[in-house]
Amino acid sequence: MAEIKQGYHGRGGCAFHGALWTVSSIRNLTAVVHSNAGCSAQGHLAARGAGIGFPELFQTPTTSSIDRHVVFGGGSRLREQIKNTVKIIDSKLYVVLQGCESAMVGDDVTGITREALEATHPVLCSLVAGLHGGSRFGYAKVLSDLLGSVGELKGLAGFEPDIGQESSVNVFGVVPVTDPHFRGDLFEILRILNGLGLSANIFFGASDGVEELSNAKQAKLSLVFSKWGRQPAEKLLESADQAVLERSCLPVGFEAVKALKDAIAEKLGECSLGAGAQSFLESERVRQERLLEPLDEWLGEIVGAPVALVGDESAITGLAKFLRDRLGAEISLAVITDASDAGDMWDRSEICDQAETYEQAETIEGAFVCAAQESGVKKFEADGGAGNRNDETIDQLAARVHRCGDGAEISEILTKARPLVVLGGAPDEAVAKKLGAGYLNVSFPSSEIVLGRSFVGLHGAVALAEKYASEVFKALDFKEASAALKLVGS
Amino acid sequence: MTSRKSIHVSIYGKGGIGKSTTTANISAALAVSGAKVVQIGCDPKSDSTNTLRGNRHLPTVLDSMREGKKVKLEDISVVGFAGVLCVESGGPVPGVGCAGRGINAAVTLLKELKLFEEFKPDFVLYDVLGDVVCGGFAVPIRDGITDRAYVVTSADFMALYAANNLFKAINKYAPTGGAKLGGIIANRLVAGYSLSIIEDFAQKTGVKILGQVPRSISVSRAELYGKTVIEDEPDGEQADVYRLVAQRLAENQDLVIPNPIGTNDLRSWARDWGDRLYAQEIGLVEEMAAI
Known part of the structure; x- marks a missing residue:
């Protein structure tokens, strides 16, 4: 029996940073940050903890709020920033993120975002401030908010109904930045799922992450690799009929991949896997053993x-x-x-x-x-x-x-x-x-x-x-x- | 009644309890006695100094800041009755922004504008919004701006509850250089038991009662004329009451750190008083039941 010790502090930044990293990892999605100057820059610097960082983070549009926006509210400044961002930065979708001051003051970010949406700009928001928790929580919250609200964009250019390819599996719980290998991990998970005959929405690193967000509801299964993936998977369940499979860990090695395959087959039925799934698994087993054999x-x-x-x-x-x-x-x-x-x-x-x-x-x-x-x-x-x-x-x-x-x-x-x-x-x-x-x-x-x-x-x-x-x-x-x-x- | 060093006083109390009326009358009484006085309203409603300036328009500090122009002292102050300099911090549009931070910003600006060096007041009275709802409203007692606070209260439970909250704030900040408490100003005393309740509360929290202000039609009438009682009816009894409070406030050097009552204890204390008043109402004869 393991001896379990508890502590408190998280390693890896605030909820706002988690949300910013998540948004910045989705291709065709741009963050509009409503916070004081420095929040995004700090997020940019901290993201280097992911091995290389995000050069684009340094160009994040931000309201750079000052004292007057705290005293009198920063709503009009945010309105101005959204208006200029959609003019200057070419993006399929924009999402407004909120810093701590704005959250404390209670700026009507939702209302202002809705104004932009009503003016046919593809703008959503997520009210996750740094003070709400750590970066993994920020990931869970912003991804849930995006999945829950992306349907509101239907009818706007680029968001026509049923656009894009239907995927079988959503992958949640691999958190950008706080998992420094998230890109490689997701590509490997995608390779495995494809090998099993399944298509997947991995959201980060995909050629069009926004399209994957739009299509997530149509998937048959949400695959959750950490507790941080539960919230987005549960958000989809509110409006979609799909299975959820939660794993205790990322699959490392053939045995774990096989266990993953068995669990998916149990959830969706063996017939949901591609005809080549068994031979793919066998080739994975053989390759792993051949490569590891010299170490024995x-x-x-x-x-x-x-x-x-x-x-x-x-x-x-x-x-x-x-x-x-x-x-x-x-x-x-x-x-x-x-x-x-x-x-x-x-x-x-x-x-x-x-x-x-x-x-x-x-x-x-x-x-x-x-x-x-x-x-x-x-x-x-x-x-x-x-x-x-x-x-x-x-x-x-x-x-x-x-x-x-x-x-x-x-x-x-x-x-x-x-x-x-x-x-x-x-x-x-x-x-x-x-x-x-x-x-x-x-x-x-x-x-x-x-x-x-x-x-x-x-x-x-x-x-x-x-x-x-x-x-x-x-x-x-x-x-x-x-x-x-x-x-x-x- | 002049002093070389300014005395900065903050006056707190539940909203609607008569804080601004009391503060304005104290300012007027001090000014009439020859002191140089500044009254700063620290309430988004910006009506603290109305009766000192005959309801004349006064742009608030925050309104001027919002316009983004360089703010000058003369833009945000007006000389009122008996030379009292009136300033209103103002606040954001209701429901938007942060009034607490606004008061902080306004007070900071007044210091930057060297209001006190320029005007050289004997007394500066800060009339602060109702309850101490957050850190912003504790600024006058927290950052060494004032060295003494007074609380205006009636015998109503919610007014005493607000006073107790102020005591908590003072108790927290006084040990690190914040203001201490000068005392309670008992206001709107009507029924015979009102003063007894306040006296009991004062005794339990270890503070003294600086003055007693009975409810009076003179106050209402003066306010309707846009005046303090000191200006409207200087020879009346109510004016004497305010003059006495002002004199004690000016001379008081007995500042204390109060002992606030715990929330549950305060409720049970109030219930006990309820029982005593009920017993009095029905004429219950019981040992030690006298009020």
């Missing part, structure tokens, strides 16, 4: 290596499973960095109220008291809907599980655990170096340039095996491998 000779040297994973739950659960089952790793520690991206503020106040520490929380000392009480107070549902699948959760895979995103705390946890290899984000690299452990960049923020890299599917599994084994060997001190392994593992 060395597995004896690395089996039982204590490994620590730091990252978002869905991603590291898939990695942990493959590392343990195929490469013999011992998952000694998992640190989940996306446990509490939504509603932090309210959870915190609830804890303070329960403990009658309201007055204490008004002081720095009181804040420490509250923080200390957070540990173990609330367990986040790691695996909603687990009853309908047999996947192992990270709590079952890892000997010790922490849920927190605070850098100093993670550093302390890693130092105490003394793993042989750390799979995590850039801040964890320095800790790994100090420990003399190997390091592999798998989560946000990325310490490397990432374009299409992925650790998902067949290609991802092989890439993971290559990098992981290399790091284990480096860390082991090749000459005294078994002695070092014993020492570090103790």
